Amino acid sequence: MELISRMMDGSIFFRQGGGDLEPVTGSGINQDDKMELLDKVPLFKGCTRRQLRALARITGVFDAPAGKVLTRAGEPGNEFFLIIDGSARVDVSPRKQVRLRAGDFFGEMSLLDGEPRSATVVAETPVRLLFIGRRHFQSLLDDVPGLSQSLLVALSRRVRHAEKALHG
Ligand code: CMP
Secondary structure, rough: OHHHHHHHOOOOEEEEEEEEEEEEOOOOOOOHHHHHHHHHHHOOOOOOOOHHHHHHHHHHEEEEOOOOOEEOOHHHHOEEEEEEOOOEEEEEOOOEEEEEEEOEOOOOHHHHOOOOOOEEEEEEEEEEEEEEHHHHHHHHHOOOOOOHHHHHHHHHHHHHHHHHHHOO
């Protein structure tokens, strides 16, 4: 019962593979610690304390070691991630990799279009991540001021980079 409620409130991370739910880690972090982390995320800078408190309830935190695969291209994806500490590498193609750092986010594409993960993302260093599950993502878009716009800016930037890589 406790496992289910921790999955529901986002305080435990799980991976869906072959239909199994495999806990990766639970960080034992409390709501105040989460508020402190959320307060530093540039994406949430327009949020009131009340909105941050609501965000803390739907956000999970986990730490992953260097080398950990965080999303795998072609697999279903159900979480949106924000990097709090450390860096991750997006393997966009065999020739193109992009580095993500603290303050960057990933995993939004599968939540927006329902398609499998577009790229494999790997922790380059030990990373601390915030994650928000699919069922809370829509309310996040509705409630966080400027979030949709930030996602559009990031997606436009990715299209430009992809075009440049294709056409020189
Ligand atoms: P998603 O497809 O859900 O999972 C893999 C994530 O990698 C993807 O969402 C984006 O967040 C990220 N990603 C994919 N392509 C790029 C890119 N060209 N630059 C930066 N991040 C990317």
